[in-house]
Amino acid sequence: MTAPAARPRLAPKVAVGVVFVAALFMSIMDTTIVNVALPSIGRQFGVDPASVGVVNVGYLVTLAVFVPLSGWLGDRFGTRRVFLGALTLFTLASLLCGSAGSLDQLTAYRILQGAAGGLLTPVGMTMLFRAFPQEERVRATRVLMLPTAVAPALGPVLGGWLVDSWSWHWVFIVNVPIGVLALIFGLVFLPDYRTERAGRFDAPGFALAAVGFGLAMYALSEGATQGWGSARIAVSGLLGLAALVALVLTELRRPEPMLDLRLFRDRIFRVANLLSLFSGAAFLGMLYLFPLLMQDALGMDALHSGLMVFPEALGVMAASQVAGRLYPRVGPRRLIATGAAVVAVCLALMAAIGPDSNLWAVRALLLVTGFAMGHVFMPSQTAAFAGIPAERTGAASTLYNAQRQLGSALGVAVLGTVLAAVGTLSTTAAGTPTANLAAYRTAFLVASGLALIAAVTALFVRDSDAAATMRGASGQASEPARTGAATA
Known part of the structure; x- marks a missing residue:
């Protein structure tokens, strides 16, 4: 380079x-x-x-x-x-x-x-x-x-x-x-x-990636709206999946692939991508779901429902300062697992939000959610590239961002499908349509499950694999990294 x-x-x-x-x-x-x-x-x-x-x-x-x-x-x-x-x-x-x-x-x-x-x-x-x-x-x-x-x-x-x-x-x-x-x-x-x-x-790789990722993104984006059983969504999803399978088989055989899937042989890169997929799906799914709940169940306009979400951003920013200082001493494994577990608990608590909820308590819950998610985002992204040589960061960031796009679409698709399946409207005894809180409660619990999968996946992270990113100014690895290397 x-x-x-x-x-x-x-x-x-x-x-x-x-x-x-x-x-x-x-x-x-x-x-x-x-x-x-x-x-x-x-x-x-x-x-x-x-x-x-x-x-x-x-x-x-x-x-x-x-x-x-x-x-x-x-x-x-x-x-x-x-x-x-x-x-x-x-x-x-x-x-x-x-x-x-x-x-x-x-x-x-x-x-x-x-x-x-x-x-x-x-x-x-x-x-x-x-x-x-x-x-x-x-x-x-x-x-x-x-x-x-x-x-x-x-x-x-x-x-x-x-x-x-x-x-x-x-x-x-x-x-x-x-x-x-x-x-x-x-x-x-x-x-x-x-x-x-x-x-x-790599023309074949690009063609297969374009068809596979494009059709998969279309199916995930529109599946909940058009119905997963519709011919357009079913055909798009199946063709996209077939193209992605063909992409994997093709790229593993090429000496200079557009998508270097061999990078997934690096253990921490592989695990970090997987936990980022599920944590991103939970987080972006929550950002999609929460404003809908505020507007449908609480009658807020778009501006005020957006303001309700903003404490989450403050939590992530605060966490970036705290997690950055803890990372060299604690290591990514415990930070990510704890953060994702707290996010799972917070999303489960959001299932209880209703018209009588204290809005300041809801804002505090979002602040904690963002703070916990910051302990997932920063360590996982840092650790993911710990074993990637500088000349291969281009290929690695391509894979990481492709996964992140699919993860965000997956979260919205899954939660949108839950809302559609349960139904966002119900009828009162007087025959008046009203917001069906059960649909939102179910969707938040599903989002909590996605975050919990990320927390379990984080347990497979080894701090020793991320030792290069945990070194201090002296160049010596921190205690968790040395201990992990000795026991790995």
Whole structure:
């Protein structure tokens, strides 16, 4: 791997951190801020609520298609060029979305956004982990906590305010100043990282990944709405699964695969990806479920339901400071297992939320949930890359982000299916439709089960495998790492 291009005006760690946080914040917030605007978009274009969902589906499917391509592009053309190109496209597509005059135009522009978003996060993560050496990976992961925690919770709040005060167009236009400033900063300060040899383009791997991830994301995104038994969802899901199976068989036989599945031979990378899949499904599922409960059962508007979720973000941010200090001494295994177990308990307690619940107690519960989830996010992401050489971080971040996208879609799909199966509406004795709290209670208990699976999976993490990320300034491994290495 070549050294980063010399840009003495600013340290590479600072430059990468600033640009990546801004881009990641914009990209993650976009997935939640648009949900608030969908009813307004549907009314303007005369489209029913079910049909306007294509705006989000097109984005998610395209994002899933381009994530597998990100690692090879970054290695082939340099992370700086690919990242800034994706940032430019995302910003331009946001402006186009804000000026769309029809649903077809908006969908097309969202597809452009998805293509850019599929490259931004994996390539940005590659730059971050190449800028920070192994012993400083905890600091690098703490950098990611700001956009990861705040953006999903801020999206509904900001989106509700923009739609109510201005119009739905502004939920897209708000990205433009952030993108322009990040782009200018990146052009001046961002270093470049690339491998000496990226390898040949794996056309069969890309084709199978595009079909497999794209159809799987479509089925997971729309299954609960259209019904899992519908021909469109069933065919998409089966074809997507078949393509993913073919992808695994193909990539394991190729000397230079687009998706380097051999990285899963690394034990801690494999386990961290698995527990991230389930913890991400539980967390993103909760962020999908909770606002629905607030609006359906408690009659809140979108803005106030979004504000109710915000303590979760504060909890994650606080945890990033605490977990970062505990990680070298305690190790990832106990931090992740304890954090995921507490999240499971909190999600189970959310099943008791109803019209008579104390809202401050609910906010406190969300704060604890975020604090516990922060002890899952930061250690698992840091430990996942502990055994990955610097020249293979591009391939590893591609796999990690592909899993994370599927995990978020899985959580929403599972909980949406539970809501649909139980039914979100019931009828009173007088024949009046009312919110069916049993559906939400069941869904929260399922989310709790997903978090519990993550907690059990964390027990298979070995601190000795993450010893490189637990070293202090002296270069000596902490006590848990030395003990784990002796007993492993």
